[in-house]
Amino acid sequence: MTASPTVxxxxxxxxxxxxxxxxxxxxxxxxxxxxxxxxxxxxxxGTRSIKTTAKEFALDLAIRMVDLxxxxxxxxxxxxxxxxSKAIRPDPTDPSCPPTAAVCVYPDMVATARETLGDSGVxxxxxxxxxxxxxxxxxxxxxxxxxxxxxxxxxxxxxIDRGAFLSGRYLQVFEEIVAVKEACGDAHLKVIFExxxxxxxxxxxxxxxxxxxxxGHFIKTSTGKVQPAATLPVTLVMLEAVRDFREAxxxxxxxxxxxGIRTTKDAIKYLVMVNEVCGADWLDPDWxxxxxxxxxxxxxxxxxxMRTGRYSGPDYVTLx
Amino acid sequence: MTTTPAGxxxxxxxxxESRAIVDIKASYGLFVGGEFVDGGGTSFKTINPAxxxxxxxxxxxxxxxxxxxxKAARKAYDKVWGPMPGRERAKYLYRIARIIQERGRELxxxxxxxxxxxxREARDVDVPTxxxxxxxxxxxxxxxxxAGHGTTPLGVAGQVIPWNFPLLMLAWKxxxxxxxxxxxxxxxxxxxxxxxxxxxxICQQADLPAGVVNIVTGAGATGQALVSHPGVDKVAFxxxxxxxxxxxxxxxxxxxxxxxxxxxxxxxxxxxxxPLDQAVEGIVNGIFFNQGHVCCAGSRLxxxxxxxxxxxxxxxxxxxxxxxxxxxxxxxxIGAINSAEQxxxxxxxxxxGEAEVGxxxxxxxxxxxxxxxxxGFWFPPTLFTGVSQAHRIAREEIFGPVLxxxxxxxxxxxxxxxxxxxxxxSAGVWTDKGSLILHMANALRAGVVWxxxxxxxxxxxxxxxxxxxxxxxxxxxxxxxxxxK
Numbered sequence: 001m002t003a004s005p006t007v008x009x010x011x012x013x014x015x016x017x018x019x020x021x022x023x024x025x026x027x028x029x030x031x032x033x034x035x036x037x038x039x040x041x042x043x044x045x046g047t048r049s050i051k052t053t054a055k056e057f058a059l060d061l062a063i064r065m066v067d068l069x070x071x072x073x074x075x076x077x078x079x080x081x082x083x084x085s086k087a088i089r090p091d092p093t094d095p096s097c098p099p100t101a102a103v104c105v106y107p108d109m110v111a112t113a114r115e116t117l118g119d120s121g122v123x124x125x126x127x128x129x130x131x132x133x134x135x136x137x138x139x140x141x142x143x144x145x146x147x148x149x150x151x152x153x154x155x156x157x158x159x160i161d162r163g164a165f166l167s168g169r170y171l172q173v174f175e176e177i178v179a180v181k182e183a184c185g186d187a188h189l190k191v192i193f194e195x196x197x198x199x200x201x202x203x204x205x206x207x208x209x210x211x212x213x214x215x216g217h218f219i220k221t222s223t224g225k226v227q228p229a230a231t232l233p234v235t236l237v238m239l240e241a242v243r244d245f246r247e248a249x250x251x252x253x254x255x256x257x258x259x260g261i262r263t264t265k266d267a268i269k270y271l272v273m274v275n276e277v278c279g280a281d282w283l284d285p286d287w288x289x290x291x292x293x294x295x296x297x298x299x300x301x302x303x304x305x306m307r308t309g310r311y312s313g314p315d316y317v318t319l320x
Numbered sequence: 321m322t323t324t325p326a327g328x329x330x331x332x333x334x335x336x337e338s339r340a341i342v343d344i345k346a347s348y349g350l351f352v353g354g355e356f357v358d359g360g361g362t363s364f365k366t367i368n369p370a371x372x373x374x375x376x377x378x379x380x381x382x383x384x385x386x387x388x389x390x391k392a393a394r395k396a397y398d399k400v401w402g403p404m405p406g407r408e409r410a411k412y413l414y415r416i417a418r419i420i421q422e423r424g425r426e427l428x429x430x431x432x433x434x435x436x437x438x439x440r441e442a443r444d445v446d447v448p449t450x451x452x453x454x455x456x457x458x459x460x461x462x463x464x465x466x467a468g469h470g471t472t473p474l475g476v477a478g479q480v481i482p483w484n485f486p487l488l489m490l491a492w493k494x495x496x497x498x499x500x501x502x503x504x505x506x507x508x509x510x511x512x513x514x515x516x517x518x519x520x521x522i523c524q525q526a527d528l529p530a531g532v533v534n535i536v537t538g539a540g541a542t543g544q545a546l547v548s549h550p551g552v553d554k555v556a557f558x559x560x561x562x563x564x565x566x567x568x569x570x571x572x573x574x575x576x577x578x579x580x581x582x583x584x585x586x587x588x589x590x591x592x593x594x595p596l597d598q599a600v601e602g603i604v605n606g607i608f609f610n611q612g613h614v615c616c617a618g619s620r621l622x623x624x625x626x627x628x629x630x631x632x633x634x635x636x637x638x639x640x641x642x643x644x645x646x647x648x649x650x651x652x653x654i655g656a657i658n659s660a661e662q663x664x665x666x667x668x669x670x671x672x673g674e675a676e677v678g679x680x681x682x683x684x685x686x687x688x689x690x691x692x693x694x695x696g697f698w699f700p701p702t703l704f705t706g707v708s709q710a711h712r713i714a715r716e717e718i719f720g721p722v723l724x725x726x727x728x729x730x731x732x733x734x735x736x737x738x739x740x741x742x743x744x745x746s747a748g749v750w751t752d753k754g755s756l757i758l759h760m761a762n763a764l765r766a767g768v769v770w771x772x773x774x775x776x777x778x779x780x781x782x783x784x785x786x787x788x789x790x791x792x793x794x795x796x797x798x799x800x801x802x803x804x805k
Contacts, residue, residue, distance in 0.1 A: 037772065047440060
């Protein structure tokens with residue numbers, strides 16, 4: 001057997017999750033994040049000017065990365081079917097427009113979404129584990145997860161127990177992620193931190209490593225139900241974490257900012273950041289997603305502007 | 321023309337800032353007594369260092385021209401500016417600051433063309449800081465009695481500025497001088513006179529009384545004539561240590577007041593508990609900002625041995641994403657070297673460095689792959705590892721995008737190495753430990769110590785050096801002292 005991967009400081013990753021104490025030592029031994037510096041770096045990347053061919057590339061890539069989302073108490077089967085149709089053909093007037101990555105719904109809507117999406121290749125993502133608060137027993141969370149997977153979900157977006165994380169019970173959070181991953185079976189697991197509740201960038205970095213060590217396929221910023229949701233600096237810290245994790249372990253993990261990304265301009269800033277922080281390997285829907293609803297329409301309007309030279313306006317894209 | 325990192329699937333299309341906003345004249349005269357006048361010397365050409373294209377012919381001021389400029393400044397001082405109440409002077413300075421903001425894009429484009437710096441920096445750093453400087457000192461003009469340095473101006477200030485931040489150095493010199501009631505004769509650098517001449521137009525636009533600001537262009541002889549002119553009461557110089565020493569000699573024995581802001585070889589010190597990703601940004605900003613043409617550049621990286629490998633790997637990866645090329649492209653990070661002469665010096669010292677550090681374990685010269693344009697003056701971002709204090713690249717100011725990396729084990733070793741230089745302009749400290757920051761700031765013999773950041777400039781903060789980095793302070797309340805008696 002080869003030696004387990006280690007990170008700077010020589011920590012043996014296989015041993016890290018042995019106890020709360022060892023997990024805490026490891027997470028608190030990660031290099032800190034200077035908030036002012038991280039904010040400045042994110043702002044500087046936001047000044048890149050993406051035009052013409054680069055913008056065309058970015059628009060199509062961004063559309064392919066959208067997890068088209070509806071997470072409302074008032075969701076209906078009709079709305080979910082409409083959303084799923086839109087995910088397959090975002091711009092009905094233009095067959096060259098790529099589909100989105102997935103449709104993201106509550107577990108009870110998974111079967112409906114599955115039915116419409118069929119074998120289109122667009123995934124069904126379900127939020128589970130007592131989303132958005134995560135306030136339920138582990139048994140309920142696991143049942144929630146299994147229910148969504150059984151209904152046909154390809155991806156599960158779970159929330160971590162922020163109360164346990166903030167009070168330092170890292171092992172509990174770790175074990176919960178491991179258990180949910182097991183309940184996912186073949187479905188991919190995205191781990192939501194709700195960074196607006198974690199508050200500090202140091203916490204975001206620690207949560208990122210914790211979720212990656214526990215086997216999450218994706219790390220995700222937010223539920224969209226808490227403000228602030230995704231921000232550029234928070235995503236920067238998470239991108240640095242997945243980059244460093246692959247360097248240490250060889251395993252690649254995806255990143256999904258969710259909530260508050262509404263315009264093409266914002267989406268392109270995120271893509272620039274992925275490109276310059278992680279590199280081209282992450283510029284793919286398998287490794288980067290946008291959790292969004294209104295973003296798609298802005299991307300479509302910009303795309304049609306690139307093609308025709310004219311803005312079409314909101315009456316020419318479908319309502320969600 | 322901008323190069324992109326190898327294997328870049330997301331290639332940024334060219335995004336050039338338009339030159340149309342700038343109207344560059346075929347030739348420029350001197351700005352004396354509120355008017356543009358012909359110079360008596362042999363006019364010289366200023367070029368775009370990114371393309372070697374000739375931009376304009378610029379007049380050379382002779383001794384007689386300098387004398388006329390000093391007389392115009394004296395007249396304005398005696399008749400108008402000296403007697404004017406501070407609150408009236410402030411109005412002119414506020415007006416200048418606002419015009420600088422209004423014409424910010426024009427100034428940024430012109431600065432980028434004449435100097436070679438990326439438009440992103442000219443637009444986001446140089447011009448906003450210039451306007452901020454005028455706003456800041458405008459605020460002092462009617463409050464001098466509260467600053468504690470007196471309220472009497474010195475008279476006529478002779479000011480000589482360098483080519484690395486042409487407009488910003490102009491602001492550092494002119495704003496406090498005018499706020500305190502002095503008049504000025506300023507000589508911009510030979511290779512970058514254009515924004516100073518545009519500033520002269522701004523003075524006209526602001527209805528600044530004739531003779532309060534005079535701009536004389538030329539090379540070393542013009543500068544020498546200015547600083548040694550007997551009608552000058554105050555000499556302010558920013559530039560190389562050699563020229564600074566010559567100026568100090570030429571004014572010795574006179575009653576001129578002098579401030580000198582000279583070279584540097586700053587240590588950027590990274591401890592093992594530093595926020596490493598942000599430290600990498602600070603290192604990049606410290607040495608590659610403005611192509612490394614920064615007197616306070618963090619040209620010596622001192623990194624604690626236990627994180628050296630990790631930090632260097634991160635730094636190299638980050639350097640591979642730097643975009644070198646057309647300064648007017650909005651996505652360019654590193655522009656052109658300002659002149660053939662400066663490029664030759666950077667090349668010479670880098671070649672010496674390569675021979676000095678050798679190719680032993682962990683030692684060598686490294687640059688990311690980047691295609692440099694075939695015309696113009698270019699040098700790739702470069703770092704040297706395995707550097708010791710004895711090497712010339714650790715001792716001499718290169719004034720280019722060249723970083724020397726040294727390691728240390730303990731804080732006291734870091735202090736010893738950081739201070740072991742004839743210079744003392746700036747230093748950087750990276751650590752999560754507040755007490756260590758304070759300890760280092762006390763121990764470092766440098767005028768500015770940045771903690772967990774680098775190359776941050778603010779008009780309210782004094783700036784200046786220890787030892788061969790010069791004397792006197794510019795900026796902040798301290799900056800008033802140099803222009804009052």
